[in-house]
Amino acid sequence: MSDIILETRGLTKRYGGVHALEDANFILRAGEHVAVVGDNGAGKSTFVRQITAVEQRTAGEVDFNGQAVNFSGPLQAREAGIETVFQTLALADDLDVPSNLFLGRELYKFNLGPFSILDRKAMREKTMEALKTTAVKIPNVDNAIRNMSGGQRQCVAIARTAAFASKLVIMDEPTAALGVQETAQVENIIRGLKERGVPLILVSHNLRQVFDLVDRIVVFRRGRIVASLRRDETDGNDIVSYITGVKGGAEI
DSSP states (O other): OOOEEEEEEEEEEEETTEEEEEEEEEEEETTOEEEEEOSTTSSHHHHHHHHTTSSOOSEEEEEETTEEEOOSSHHHHHHHTEEEEOTTOOOOTTSOHHHHHTTTSOOEEEOOGGGOEEOHHHHHHHHHHHHHHHTOOOSOTTSOGGGSOHHHHHHHHHHHHHHHOSSEEEEESTTTTOOHHHHHHHHHHHHHHHHTTOOEEEEOSOHHHHHHHOSEEEEEETTEEEEEEEGGGOOHHHHHHHHHTSSOOOOO
16 A cells, blocks of 8 residues: 555646646645745745645645545645645634634534534534644633734644644645744644644745754755655755756656
């Protein structure tokens, strides 16, 4: 049985005449943590949006768990086992923490359509378990998301992803707007996913973070993959050379 969790072949996205992503061939193996790096506009987030079906690809193929997939949208990708933290977070501001963790997968005492009754006690208990497991500290989980700091909101989104992680986690710049303490918290969550054997794609500008957390680094430049390097066989200067175009590279 193959250990390949995710594979893209010729993945391409064009917006009119703009080639945002061109012929991206990518492989992620079981338990592997891979960083996707590159300058602004290099195609990193576009790549993630094609995998998770936030956008529909122009061309190419995606295999997930050994099967060709063509998700109709992010919800279908999530149902297949892909949990994603986007830069936009996708949280419901007016809802509390348990309601956000279980958004789209609510627990019910009785599920009778319009007469359904939510099991708020069970969702709250499981939320506390998830926060404990991921070491995310939220002073009051009954507080509406809109009343929380940016760091707390980000940690809620990441805790939701880690709690329900089944087959693949994707994080798009998860610590870009966080302070030192909150960044360390998120990095510990990522290490916990590694210990659990959950594969991860991490989009990040932070090379220190990348070298601390992942097994392999994939470099995007101008919509193309220009390098795929084992973390222990490269260094920051090497990666920067690929990002800036000082070094070229065949797609891998």
